[in-house]
Amino acid sequence: MGRFSASAKKVSGPRTGAAGRKMPAKSVAERIQRGDLFAVSCPSREVMKHITSSWGVLVLIALRDGTLRFSELRRKVAGVSERMLAQTLQWLEGDGLVERHAYPVVPPHVEYTLTPMGEEAAALVAGLGDWIEQNVTKMPSFRD
Amino acid sequence: MGRFSASAKKVSGPRTGAAGRKMPAKSVAERIQRGDLFAVSCPSREVMKHITSSWGVLVLIALRDGTLRFSELRRKVAGVSERMLAQTLQWLEGDGLVERHAYPVVPPHVEYTLTPMGEEAAALVAGLGDWIEQNVTKMPSFRD
DNA sequence: GTCTATAACTGACTATTAGTAAGTACGCAC
DNA sequence: GTGCGTACTTACTAATAGTCAGTTATAGAC
Numbered sequence: 076m077g078r079f080s081a082s083a084k085k086v087s088g089p090r091t092g093a094a095g096r097k098m099p100a101k102s103v104a105e106r107i108q109r110g111d112l113f114a115v116s117c118p119s120r121e122v123m124k125h126i127t128s129s130w131g132v133l134v135l136i137a138l139r140d141g142t143l144r145f146s147e148l149r150r151k152v153a154g155v156s157e158r159m160l161a162q163t164l165q166w167l168e169g170d171g172l173v174e175r176h177a178y179p180v181v182p183p184h185v186e187y188t189l190t191p192m193g194e195e196a197a198a199l200v201a202g203l204g205d206w207i208e209q210n211v212t213k214m215p216s217f218r219d
Numbered sequence: 220m221g222r223f224s225a226s227a228k229k230v231s232g233p234r235t236g237a238a239g240r241k242m243p244a245k246s247v248a249e250r251i252q253r254g255d256l257f258a259v260s261c262p263s264r265e266v267m268k269h270i271t272s273s274w275g276v277l278v279l280i281a282l283r284d285g286t287l288r289f290s291e292l293r294r295k296v297a298g299v300s301e302r303m304l305a306q307t308l309q310w311l312e313g314d315g316l317v318e319r320h321a322y323p324v325v326p327p328h329v330e331y332t333l334t335p336m337g338e339e340a341a342a343l344v345a346g347l348g349d350w351i352e353q354n355v356t357k358m359p360s361f362r363d
Numbered sequence: 364g365t366c367t368a369t370a371a372c373t374g375a376c377t378a379t380t381a382g383t384a385a386g387t388a389c390g391c392a393c
Numbered sequence: 394g395t396g397c398g399t400a401c402t403t404a405c406t407a408a409t410a411g412t413c414a415g416t417t418a419t420a421g422a423c
Contacts, residue, residue, distance in 0.1 A: 108356060109352050109353060109355075109356065110351065110352040110353075110355035110356065111352060112276070112277060112280070112348050112351065112352055113277065113281075113295065113296070113297060114297065115297045115298040117355075118355055118358075118360070118361050119351050119352050119355040120273065121360070122351050122355050122358060122360070122361075123273065123276060123348065123351050124273060126347070126351065127271035127272075127273075127276060127347075128271070129264065129267065129268060129271070132256070132267065132271060133256060133257065136256070137257075144399085144400090145399080145400050145401080146398080146399065146400075149400095151257065152257070153257055153258065153259045154259040156381090156382060156383070156384095157400070157401070157402095158381085158382065158383075158384095158401090158402085159381070159382065160400095160401095161400075161401055161402080162381090169358075169359060169360045170358050170359070170360050171357070171358045171359045171360070177400090180389095180399095181388060181389045181390075181399085182388080182389060182390075182398065182399035182400075183388095183399050183400040183401070184399075184400085185399085185400060185401085192354060192357065192358075195350065195354075196347075196350065196351075196354075199343075199346055199347045199350055200347065202343055202346075203270070203271075203340075203343045203344065203347060204256050204267070206339065206340060206343055207254065207256065207263050207266055207267050207270065207340075208253050208254040208255060208256055208263050209253060209254075210336060210339075210340075211253075211254035211261075211262055211263040211266050212252060212253065212254065213315070213336065214262075214266060214313075214314045214315045214336075215313060215314070215315045216262070216265070216266070216313045216314050216315070217262050217266075288370085288371090289370075289371055289372080290369085290370065290371080293371095300410090300411060300412070300413095301371070301372070301373095302372090302373085302410085302411065302412075302413095303410070303411070304371095304372095305371075305372055305373080306410090321371090324370095324418095325370080325417065325418040325419065326369055326370035326371075326417080326418065326419070327369095327370050327371045327372070327417090327418095328370070328371090329370085329371060329372085
């Protein structure tokens with residue numbers, strides 16, 4: 076990680092909190108090393124969609140307890156259809172956050188596990204979920 | 220906050236990380252004091268939808284820099300339409316995360332600011348956004 | 364005078380995605 | 394034999410995201 080130049084060091088501050096500032100020109104290394112949620116076509120937008128989708132949030136949180144089968148996930152994440160669960164898991168697998176392990180048996184037996192990177196994401200997501208659960212009762216919309 | 224009984228204290232642990240465990244019976248006070256993202260009809264699901272929507276995430280992060288006008292937000296959050304921006308801000312205002320201040324002038328002059336509660340949510344959201352930006356380049360989908 | 368730009372929405376409509384229902388093959392229980 | 398469970402996929406419908414046009418008043422350019 077010592078590959079950054081001096082100007083790269085400047086940009087590596089709290090980038091997200093500096094959304095309103097003019098971004099300094101990015102070197103090629105910077106462009107390759109980091110996404111930018113505020114850029115319309117940045118791939119990070121797609122990943123964010125997957126992670127922050129309703130089902131994505133709940134699946135990541137549920138998997139924090141350890142490996143789960145498709146049907147176990149289906150039951151824990153109340154309200155999700157098989158269709159949406161399958162799609163969500165495909166996305167998260169494609170993002171490298173979830174590992175899928177299929178056994179060569181019938182009926183199908185498939186297990187899903189968080190990758191190390193998935194565990195990081197899930198921890199952040201769980202923190203947000205926790206915050207929402209703790210604060211929802213204070214919200215005006217809740218009192219209506 | 221000393222109102223919780225002993226059994227309530229037990230439940231107040233890392234609730235989100237315990238998604239797989241059987242939840243002990245909740246007292247009335249507990250039910251009123253905390254939402255549950257894993258319950259289909261809990262209001263916290265709606266709040267989560269607002270906060271974790273693509274535009275919700277970006278608006279919250281953008282407002283961390285301070286008060287912004289509608290048009291300023293429109294420009295910072297690249298790709299958002301006025302329609303979606305207006306709707307997102309309505310949601311976040313209804314959730315008590317954003318304050319709207321309209322001046323009695325023409326053309327309209329409206330400013331949006333994070334509430335203290337909104338600042339908490341935005342900090343968590345920004346942390347997640349930061350993580351996504353930092354890690355998107357490591358993802359298999361990014362390499363395809 | 365007309366035209367354009369600005370601001371911050373809202374309503375009508377279209378496009379896209381979420382969600383519903385049915386289907387698949389096999390083993391087991393009744 | 395029927396029904397259930399498993400983990401998806403396909404075809405279709407419902408809901409939401411997104412597009413477009415409209416609103417009011419003012420300032421500035423022509």
